[in-house]
Amino acid sequence: MLKIGVQSDNVIEDGNPQEGFAVVRRTGFSCVDFSLNRYLRNSNIYKSEINHFFSQSIQELEMHFSSHKLAAEREQIFINQMHMPYPIYMPNGSNELNGYLREVVAPKSLAVCAFFGCPYIVLHGYKTVQYVGSEEKEWDQTERLINFLAPMAKEMGITLCIENLYSNVGGHIVGGSCCNAAKLTERIDRINEKYHAEVLGFCFDTGHANLVGIDFENFMTKLGHRLKVLHIHDNDGKGDLHQIPFTFTLNRENEPSTDWEAFIKGICNIRFDKVLSFETAPVLNAFPEEMKETVLSFIAQIGQYFIKKIEKCKHMIL
Amino acid sequence: MNILCTSHKIISKQNPQQGIRHIQSAGFEDIFWDLSAYVPSWKLESVLSENMEDISGFLEDVLIQEDKGGLKSSIVQMPYLAADTKQKNIQELLFKLALFAIEFGGRAGCVGVIIKPLFAGVLKEMIWEVNRAYYLSLAEMAKKQESIILLENQCKSIHGHLVRGICAEAEEAVKWVDALNEEVGEERFGFCLDVGVCNICGQNMYDFVCSLGHRIKTVKMRDCDGMQDSSLLPFTCANKGLQQTDWRSLIWGLREIEFKGSLILDFADTIAGFSPLFRPQILQIAKSLGDYFGWQIEMEQFLQKYDQRVLFGAGNMCRNYMKYYGEKFPPLFTCDNNSKLWETSFCGLKVNSPEYLKGLPENCAIVICNIYYKEITCQIKNMKLTNPIVYFSDEYLPVQADMECD
Numbered sequence: 001m002l003k004i005g006v007q008s009d010n011v012i013e014d015g016n017p018q019e020g021f022a023v024v025r026r027t028g029f030s031c032v033d034f035s036l037n038r039y040l041r042n043s044n045i046y047k048s049e050i051n052h053f054f055s056q057s058i059q060e061l062e063m064h065f066s067s068h069k070l071a072a073e074r075e076q077i078f079i080n081q082m083h084m085p086y087p088i089y090m091p092n093g094s095n096e097l098n099g100y101l102r103e104v105v106a107p108k109s110l111a112v113c114a115f116f117g118c119p120y121i122v123l124h125g126y127k128t129v130q131y132v133g134s135e136e137k138e139w140d141q142t143e144r145l146i147n148f149l150a151p152m153a154k155e156m157g158i159t160l161c162i163e164n165l166y167s168n169v170g171g172h173i174v175g176g177s178c179c180n181a182a183k184l185t186e187r188i189d190r191i192n193e194k195y196h197a198e199v200l201g202f203c204f205d206t207g208h209a210n211l212v213g214i215d216f217e218n219f220m221t222k223l224g225h226r227l228k229v230l231h232i233h234d235n236d237g238k239g240d241l242h243q244i245p246f247t248f249t250l251n252r253e254n255e256p257s258t259d260w261e262a263f264i265k266g267i268c269n270i271r272f273d274k275v276l277s278f279e280t281a282p283v284l285n286a287f288p289e290e291m292k293e294t295v296l297s298f299i300a301q302i303g304q305y306f307i308k309k310i311e312k313c314k315h316m317i318l
Numbered sequence: 319m320n321i322l323c324t325s326h327k328i329i330s331k332q333n334p335q336q337g338i339r340h341i342q343s344a345g346f347e348d349i350f351w352d353l354s355a356y357v358p359s360w361k362l363e364s365v366l367s368e369n370m371e372d373i374s375g376f377l378e379d380v381l382i383q384e385d386k387g388g389l390k391s392s393i394v395q396m397p398y399l400a401a402d403t404k405q406k407n408i409q410e411l412l413f414k415l416a417l418f419a420i421e422f423g424g425r426a427g428c429v430g431v432i433i434k435p436l437f438a439g440v441l442k443e444m445i446w447e448v449n450r451a452y453y454l455s456l457a458e459m460a461k462k463q464e465s466i467i468l469l470e471n472q473c474k475s476i477h478g479h480l481v482r483g484i485c486a487e488a489e490e491a492v493k494w495v496d497a498l499n500e501e502v503g504e505e506r507f508g509f510c511l512d513v514g515v516c517n518i519c520g521q522n523m524y525d526f527v528c529s530l531g532h533r534i535k536t537v538k539m540r541d542c543d544g545m546q547d548s549s550l551l552p553f554t555c556a557n558k559g560l561q562q563t564d565w566r567s568l569i570w571g572l573r574e575i576e577f578k579g580s581l582i583l584d585f586a587d588t589i590a591g592f593s594p595l596f597r598p599q600i601l602q603i604a605k606s607l608g609d610y611f612g613w614q615i616e617m618e619q620f621l622q623k624y625d626q627r628v629l630f631g632a633g634n635m636c637r638n639y640m641k642y643y644g645e646k647f648p649p650l651f652t653c654d655n656n657s658k659l660w661e662t663s664f665c666g667l668k669v670n671s672p673e674y675l676k677g678l679p680e681n682c683a684i685v686i687c688n689i690y691y692k693e694i695t696c697q698i699k700n701m702k703l704t705n706p707i708v709y710f711s712d713e714y715l716p717v718q719a720d721m722e723c724d
């Protein structure tokens with residue numbers, strides 16, 4: 001049974017998580033993608049500015065998030081996925097920085113994930129192709145990180161989910177790590193076989209795929225059961241804008257320039273039955289604060305529309 | 319490597335001779351006949367049948383003139399529909415146009431004919447079956463004309479947003495080319511890599527090229543902004559000082575597969591944008607670019623051609639040579655005009671005076687690792703040396719030269 005989820009960023013605040021989870025429930029969601037990355041922002045990592053949130057002990061971190069956990073339980077919101085801080089490796093970063101990201105941030109993210117009882121954590125692969133020369137070598141680096149985390153993930157019952165990313169050439173966006181479905185299926189299967197557990201899955205990001213012109217239906221269909229979580233959002237094909245689906249158009253007929261039909265077919269083809277999770281926190285920056293709940297409700301209604309279409313598609317196939 | 323100049327926007331119906339003259343004067347020896355210039359996609363959009371005699375009459379006229387000029391015509395491309403076409407029932411005409419292009423190609427001496435796949439009005443799940451039948455039905459004619467049918471990576475339009483279409487994923491392209499060749503029992507099908515499409519689809523061209531490997535017979539070199547399907551002269555689409563196309567990844571991929579096919583310079587929109595008065599100059603730049611790409615792509619092939627080699631230059635380019643090629647193609651020594659460096663060691667190489675070159679065996683190549691190629695070549699010639707000379711460049715290296723990886 002499909003459910004609808006939304007990113008916690010810009011909704012659930014540390015000061016009053018109860019109120020945030022209540023908003024999530026009121027506006028029509030039953031799941032949350034917990035933005036653990038907000039505790040160590042990518043913008044800071046890029047500048048090698050590391051706060052020491054993750055230097056706290058696991059007990060301290062659990063203490064910090066205990067009110068969140070309680071609020072989620074009270075509001076019957078399931079934290080089904082979370083986002084590990086990223087990047088988890090900086091090509092020009094110091095050994096100290098990269099060591100901290102790998103040895104401290106990543107394992108403690110898993111610990112927080114386990115504390116919430118969350119089954120999936122999204123992990124960004126390495127973005128080093130221009131330094132190492134080929135995608136294969138870049139993947140080798142990502143795989144080493146996965147091998148480091150996989151035993152912990154297995155122990156905690158968590159599936160690490162790698163995500164299709166993009167890269168930048170001269171200000172023009174190009175496909176980055178994890179954009180080749182054929183290679184991904186082989187890699188995910190091989191790693192899971194090695195650990196005799198589902199330690200690795202996939203997070204399909206519609207916005208990133210749209211930026212590099214990936215055929216949604218083909219990509220998702222090839223991934224099949226390996227696809228565990230979603231980042232649903234829209235853009236203009238040029239920038240990673242994280243906006244509401246159906247927002248963008250490029251013709252006078254005002255038809256959507258993102259292939260949402262293919263998205264529905266892809267979900268339907270693989271019988272995806274998990275969470276339609278919207279990664280649309282930036283939308284809440286665009287709209288006035290007073291409209292937050294209206295906007296969230298609208299996003300949830302789009303989720304309901306997707307569910308209706310997907311169920312119809314599934315019946316047609318049957 | 320064959321460097322071809324597009325006919326599009328250069329060889330006009332009204333005055334074809336002038337265009338041919340311009341192409342010849344720029345130093346090109348080969349033309350890429352883009353028949354979409356004469357039967358454009360907008361025309362296919364509005365008419366259901368084309369007067370084939372008109373087209374063939376014009377092309378035959380041009381062919382006669384072209385023979386006089388001595389230009390080759392290695393590749394032809396059939397007319398095609400735009401990605402956002404509204405046409406749905408035009409397959410019969412496209413089949414006729416494809417046959418026409420193959421036949422025309424045969425008479426013009428073309429070795430390859432680019433035939434884009436059928437997509438308009440074809441259900442997604444039927445794409446392969448419909449195109450399989452289409453291509454196989456053209457194979458006999460291609461065999462008769464001794465040419466190869468070239469499939470090409472395509473964009474598709476999602477209401478104006480261009481995304482990956484047929485054969486835009488390397489795995490699919492490989493599958494299609496191999497399956498078709500297997501069915502006809504010979505290498506009758508190959509691939510034309512359209513750099514513009516790869517750029518629009520945000521693809522890593524190194525991976526794409528390496529996956530296709532020997533199947534790539536032709537590369538269409540064109541620049542664009544990554545959003546619009548335009549054909550600009552390579553390197554002309556830059557923003558804030560940065561190139562919009564990842565040429566490095568393309569060049570490195572083509573080096574890796576030891577590409578020896580045809581490079582098409584497709585810059586119809588650049589030509590159309592300028593006053594016709596600048597056409598000769600633009601064509602000269604295009605020719606220089608073609609030569610430049612050929613040199614960059616074939617660099618490793620030149621290096622491996624000779625059993626022994628020495629370097630000329632003991633600076634950064636020499637350092638990069640040693641870092642990336644030192645093991646694969648080890649030099650005997652390096653030399654430099656700076657006498658202060660003589661008898662010293664650089665990157666594990668002894669630095670000699672250029673006078674040492676006089677003692678080299680005849681077939682030992684002198685690899686110039688310095689941007690003063692012409693001056694050093696002149697110096698070597700003045701020394702009455704007849705050794706082969708190779709120009710090395712560290713402009714496109716597999717890994718950024720000054721960066722270390724973990």
